[in-house]
Amino acid sequence: MALPDFHDVERAAACLKGIVRETPIQTSRRLDDHSHATVFLKCENFQRVGTFKFRGAYNAVTQRSSSKPVVALSSGNHAQGIALACRLSGKEAHLVMPEPVNPIKRAAVQEYGGIVHVPSGSRDAESFSQDLVRELQGEWVEAFNDPDVIAGQGTAALELLGYVPALDVLLGPIGGGGLLSGTCLAAHGLNPKIRVYACEPAGALDALYSVLENRIVPQEYPQTIAEGLRTSLGTLTLPILRDHLAGFFVVEEEEIVAAMRFVYERMKLVIEPASAVAVAPLLRQEPALQGKRVGVIISGGNVDLSRYFDGLLGS
Amino acid sequence: MALPDFHDVERAAACLKGIVRETPIQTSRRLDDHSHATVFLKCENFQRVGTFKFRGAYNAVTQRSSSKPVVALSSGNHAQGIALACRLSGKEAHLVMPEPVNPIKRAAVQEYGGIVHVPSGSRDAESFSQDLVRELQGEWVEAFNDPDVIAGQGTAALELLGYVPALDVLLGPIGGGGLLSGTCLAAHGLNPKIRVYACEPAGALDALYSVLENRIVPQEYPQTIAEGLRTSLGTLTLPILRDHLAGFFVVEEEEIVAAMRFVYERMKLVIEPASAVAVAPLLRQEPALQGKRVGVIISGGNVDLSRYFDGLLGS
Numbered sequence: 001m002a003l004p005d006f007h008d009v010e011r012a013a014a015c016l017k018g019i020v021r022e023t024p025i026q027t028s029r030r031l032d033d034h035s036h037a038t039v040f041l042k043c044e045n046f047q048r049v050g051t052f053k054f055r056g057a058y059n060a061v062t063q064r065s066s067s068k069p070v071v072a073l074s075s076g077n078h079a080q081g082i083a084l085a086c087r088l089s090g091k092e093a094h095l096v097m098p099e100p101v102n103p104i105k106r107a108a109v110q111e112y113g114g115i116v117h118v119p120s121g122s123r124d125a126e127s128f129s130q131d132l133v134r135e136l137q138g139e140w141v142e143a144f145n146d147p148d149v150i151a152g153q154g155t156a157a158l159e160l161l162g163y164v165p166a167l168d169v170l171l172g173p174i175g176g177g178g179l180l181s182g183t184c185l186a187a188h189g190l191n192p193k194i195r196v197y198a199c200e201p202a203g204a205l206d207a208l209y210s211v212l213e214n215r216i217v218p219q220e221y222p223q224t225i226a227e228g229l230r231t232s233l234g235t236l237t238l239p240i241l242r243d244h245l246a247g248f249f250v251v252e253e254e255e256i257v258a259a260m261r262f263v264y265e266r267m268k269l270v271i272e273p274a275s276a277v278a279v280a281p282l283l284r285q286e287p288a289l290q291g292k293r294v295g296v297i298i299s300g301g302n303v304d305l306s307r308y309f310d311g312l313l314g315s
Numbered sequence: 316m317a318l319p320d321f322h323d324v325e326r327a328a329a330c331l332k333g334i335v336r337e338t339p340i341q342t343s344r345r346l347d348d349h350s351h352a353t354v355f356l357k358c359e360n361f362q363r364v365g366t367f368k369f370r371g372a373y374n375a376v377t378q379r380s381s382s383k384p385v386v387a388l389s390s391g392n393h394a395q396g397i398a399l400a401c402r403l404s405g406k407e408a409h410l411v412m413p414e415p416v417n418p419i420k421r422a423a424v425q426e427y428g429g430i431v432h433v434p435s436g437s438r439d440a441e442s443f444s445q446d447l448v449r450e451l452q453g454e455w456v457e458a459f460n461d462p463d464v465i466a467g468q469g470t471a472a473l474e475l476l477g478y479v480p481a482l483d484v485l486l487g488p489i490g491g492g493g494l495l496s497g498t499c500l501a502a503h504g505l506n507p508k509i510r511v512y513a514c515e516p517a518g519a520l521d522a523l524y525s526v527l528e529n530r531i532v533p534q535e536y537p538q539t540i541a542e543g544l545r546t547s548l549g550t551l552t553l554p555i556l557r558d559h560l561a562g563f564f565v566v567e568e569e570e571i572v573a574a575m576r577f578v579y580e581r582m583k584l585v586i587e588p589a590s591a592v593a594v595a596p597l598l599r600q601e602p603a604l605q606g607k608r609v610g611v612i613i614s615g616g617n618v619d620l621s622r623y624f625d626g627l628l629g630s
Contacts (some may be wrong), residue, residue: 024339026361045583046341225627253628261624268360268616270585273627301583308623309576312540312588313568 001147003236006189008151009182012059013158019088020055020155023047025163030266035282038293040167041263042160045271045301049080049108052156052179052299053143057081059152060141062089069094069138073129076105077228077300078143083114094132098125104304144178145234154182160295161190168292171249171281173274173299174198174207175229177237183297184244195246197288199278201226201256207233208248211241226256226273228299247288249281259283275299316462318551321504323466324497327374328473334403335370335470338362340478345581350597353608355482356578357475360586360616364395364423367471367494367614368458372396374467375456377404384409384453388444391420392543392615393458398429409447413440419619459493460549469497475610476505483607486564486596488589488614489513489522490544492552498612499559510561512603514593516541516571522548523563526556541571541588543614562603564596574598590614 023046031039044052057078061070062085069092072082079095086093093114097106099121106116119128133140142149156179157170170187172180180198187194200207203223210217210233222230233241259276262283263269271279275298282289282296338361346354359367372393376385377400384407387397394410401408408429412421414436421431434443448455457464471494472485485502487495495513502509515522518538525532525548537545548556574591577598578584586594590613597604597611 050583257624257627260627261621264585264620264624268365268585270579270583270620305579305585305620305623306576308620309572309579312572312575 001236003240004147004151004185006185008147009154009158009186009189012055012148012151013155015059015062016055016152016155019058021047022159023156025160026267026269028267031282034262036285036290037282039282040160040164040295041269041298042156042295043269043298044156045269045275045298047300049077049084050300050302051077051081052153052297053077053081054084055155056149056152056178056182057141058085058088060146060148061085061091063148064139066139067091069136070141071096071129071133071136071138072141072143073125074143075101077302079109079114080105080112082141083109083112087113094136094138096125096129096132142234144176144231145236147236150178150182150185150236150240152182153179154186156297157183157186157295161187164293164295166293167194167295169289169294170194170196170297171199171278171294172297173226173229173277174200175274176231177207177233177241179297179299180245181237181240184240188244196244197247197249197281198241198245199249199251199281201229201277202250202252204229205250207241208250210238211245214242225253226277228272228274229277249286251277251280255280255284269298270301270303270305271298272300272303316551318555319462319466319500321500323462324469324473324501324504327370327463327466328470330374330377331370331467331470334373336362337474338471340475341582341584343582346597349577351600351605352597354597355475355479355610356584356613357471357610358584358613359471360584360590360613362615364392364399365615365617366392366396367468367612368392368396369399370470371464371467371493371497372456373400373403375461375463376400376406378463379454381454382406384451385456386411386444386448386451386453387456387458388440389458391417392617394424394429395420395427397456398424398427402428409451409453411440411444411447457549459491459546460551462551465493465497465500465551465555467497468494469501471612472498472501472610475612476502479608479610481608482509482610484604484609485509485511485612486514486593486609487612488541488544488592489515490589491546492522492548492556494612494614495560496552496555499555503559511559512562512564512596513556513560514564514566514596516544516592517565517567519544520565522556523565525553526560529557539588540568541592543587543589544592564601566592566595570595570599584613585616585618585620586613587615587618
């Protein structure tokens with residue numbers, strides 16, 4: 001597969017126009033005070049399905065010109081993105097969700113009309129998915145290692161830079177690298193001087209080692225509450241990231257929770273742990289960010305507060 | 316005191332320009348689907364100090380042209396608004412907070428430089444406050460029964476109608492009536508046909524009876540989780556509301572929680588119970604709202620999620 005480039009991000013933006021929500025960019029004097037920087041949060045927590053993943057999913061689903069069913073493997077956000085993208089473009093969506101399946105996420109996928117497949121415990125989810133693609137003669141859309149997905153994810157940074165062109169730095173969380181790869185392409189297509197940093201939990205440090213060693217170091221025993229960041233890089237995301245990244249910020253679990261708390265208490269935004277990973281370097285006042293204009297891609301807000309609401313009227 | 320009018324709201328908007336945050340207006344296809352209406356949420360949960368109260372507080376503090384200390388009585392949001400307004404205009408803020416004092420709210424007031432006074436249990440907070448005004452030769456700013464406060468609160472609706480002029484209906488929660496009075500003045504100054512409804516918890520129904528009986532029916536034993544709505548109307552808010560309101564929607568406690576949950580799960584916004592009171596009539600598909608373009612003033616987002624964050628890393 002050819003690597004995507006800036007023009008693919010621009011094409012994706014045209015394709016997504018009127019379909020994705022142009023999410024708000026939020027600022028906070030108190031975040032600026034605490035970080036000694038000028039910070040712009042691109043709030044993809046307010047994106048449709050609650051995460052940036054809808055951008056890449058919709059771009060990939062609509063770039064496949066056939067009307068074949070779409071098959072994807074995901075236990076969460078990518079599955080919801082694909083299900084909604086297919087509903088909007090009149091295609092059938094088949095989502096392979098490995099056990100244990102979160103019932104809220106399963107219900108959300110089904111609410112968008114997606115057909116859920118749960119491989120039995122002994123079956124490898126990847127090979128199950130490939131069998132399903134053959135059986136249905138379907139189109140496969142990988143969660144991050146796909147040029148159309150990467151280009152779609154880059155449109156969040158493109159929107160942010162449209163409103164705030166003079167950014168010095170962009171921060172984003174890194175799991176499979178789809179969001180960060182697209183962010184790099186968008187940023188450097190507009191301004192090669194912007195420094196893009198990947199933010200990674202200390203308990204799932206595979207991307208840092210992969211970029212350093214220039215090979216995909218698999219993520220085998222991730223230890224982090226940032227669910228979305230437990231995956232390894234892919235064959236497309238690794239070379240893009242090696243070319244573009246200015247560096248990595250490594251974040252501890254306590255810093256993730258502290259950043260979630262800060263952003264909620266001071267800005268009234270509920271952000272998922274993966275997003276908090278990209279805010280934490282600001283709160284510890286990383287020298288590379290001091291005095292800079294910093295954009296942060298807030299990847300999503302799918303945090304389960306149902307126990308909080310359950311407790312509101314007492315028992 | 317003379318009743319405030321539309322021109323006071325316009326003057327307040329000029330005074331607040333560049334000081335208040337112009338809060339986002341959020342929409343949701345799913346909220347529209349569930350309510351059979353077209354809904355625009357004016358998100359004052361993203362206002363400075365997390366509530367619309369900052370608007371009225373800042374307007375009132377700066378309309379008092381003297382540099383005298385400001386005294387206010389409030390256990391929560393109004394106190395924070397006054398403290399920040401005074402800091403920004405170089406005045407001393409004295410906040411009388413009756414017991415039991417919420418330590419988070421007390422800390423927030425002090426963080427803005429406010430001086431907190433807690434009357435001893437046997438002292439009436441109102442007379443304690445008036446003694447303090449005399450002792451300090453200070454300026455008193457009531458939380459809602461003040462023309463400048465009312466005019467300031469009206470600027471939220473003014474902003475909303477600036478972006479979405481063709482609204483049929485405006486909804487807001489009612490406690491002391493400051494927000495709703497200002498909303499009425501703003502709406503009917505621009506378009507007398509807009510129907511403004513007050514939304515009130517069934518467990519704190521004093522405003523409905525006050526308007527029906529044209530006298531202030533005191534709120535004696537409020538039974539609602541919507542803390543901000545436990546107060547009675549005032550001598551300024553009652554006549555404005557009688558003149559302008561199209562009616563009341565009465566909301567049960569279970570509906571408040573269901574609306575908080577819906578708005579969080581579908582729109583990723585954490586709103587306080589008082590705000591949910593104004594969303595609930597939409598979710599039960601009130602006939603007067605069907606097919607209409609409805610604006611809702613989301614009053615604030617000061618919800619304490621600290622126990623949720625405390626639990627994130629296990630124990």
